[in-house]
Amino acid sequence: MPSPSHHTQDLRIDSPHGKLFVRIWSPDHQSPSFEEAPFVLFHDSLGCVELWRDFPSKLAAFTGRPVVAYDRLGFGRSDAHPGELTFGFVGDEAERAFPLVMDHLGVTDFIAFGHSVGGGMATHCAARHREHCVALITESAQAFVEDRTLKGIREAKQGFQQDGQIERLMKYHGDKARWVLDAWTETWLSPGFAHWSLKDEVERLDCPVLAIHGELDEFGSALHPQRIAELTDNRSQVLLMEKCGHVPHREKTDQVIQAVGDFLR
Template sequence: MPSPSHHTQDLHIDSLHGRLFVRLWSPAHLSPSFDEPPIVLFHDSLGCVELWREFPSKLAAITGKTVVAYDRLGFGRSDANPRELSLGFVGDEAEQAFPTLKDHLGIGQFIAFGHSVGGGMATHCAARHREDCLALITESAQAFVEDRTLQGIREAKAGFQQDGQIDRLARYHGDKARWVLDAWTETWLSPEFADWTLEAEIDRLDCPVLAIHGDLDEFGSDLHPQQIARLTDGPSRVLLIDDCGHVPHREKPEIVLQAVAELLR
């Protein structure tokens, strides 16, 4: 938890199926404001607000924009999700939780930034709310179900069988940790999910796109950012980072921050 200051603000908002935890970061000496379009962060399959760590504050500082992150229902400090994830859960975020967040905070135009499956959710939000989305940044996003993705998930699932591993998740998700893990592994490994793709959503985009990917990403090859950038109608760029795995904003933060700042200039 960051120490309380005027640079961050925590709140809960009510959604259809439970409360969502939200945190706002603002540039130095400013209160969170949406006079300028904010950057909205979408976390990965095991992630939450806390696991963004210091990246949002650095992002706010380098861009001069308010940064918003929230825990999806079932994750972090949001309420437990009373349902199993549907096979359309990536797109559901653009139809359910994100509009609630947008309306509650009074956000008009925005920049979407999503990590891993959050990149797919950010893409759906950019397509669904295209009149308000000024730019889309995906980081380690999956555009389709690749064998490399499934192998990485199988290995991670096996790793979580070891003693103490689920306790690591519980530090951030509490008694929701098992649900969080199963929602990731069992959904992606389901045969019914095998044909999932972002192609239709990418094809609807007309905003600038920055697709960031590590060359050592264990959950997807560089085919994913290439597909995201190739299909969009707006200006696009692929940033493939050398010697980098699945979490570029933690492994190579300065490269990611500079690239986002350049896009938003």
């Protein structure tokens, strides 16, 4: 896939609890235009705008659509989160930050693309704002709390106790890094979160769905995309990627972008 030609714009948007950092990638060095529904990217539990790396620019160039990504409150360049995450944090995104970003940018119709827990947030946004959601793409999304997911989180938590590991997070989240790590591990490992699922939201969807998953994903089995597909009947496609782990957009960038382009066509 050729190197993308694109234009980027960074913004900071007010929210009730602090500013949100937003980046827009536009194809072909154009200023942002939302005549066509843009992609809106939802990052994972340790993620942020910067950690999407060159995927958004390639996606914009290949599809000809703008791409919007933002750091959730507490992550990346956004302001600190005011407290602990509630067990409803996945669904809260559709009611709080996401509408603020869309309103500020003047975006009506959108394509939701979410990675890992961001896939759950993208699903909530697609269901809550279904009259404006053109399509939903989930990547490595958890549809329920699986033993494999919890095992992966426990192993990651232990790994972050090693020297230098929290410093890796600080590169992207600054002094918010410890909060970011604890928000992920302690929320998901809490007994109070054990019965969380996307079932109700998936059943409310009214758009085509592409569920991408790596067969070697250490944080979830193929049951997750299959569950999403089962609940949305013939409006869903499942792409199970061979020899791929939890981050298909980084491990198999070109294949993911090609699959998204084919899906939208």
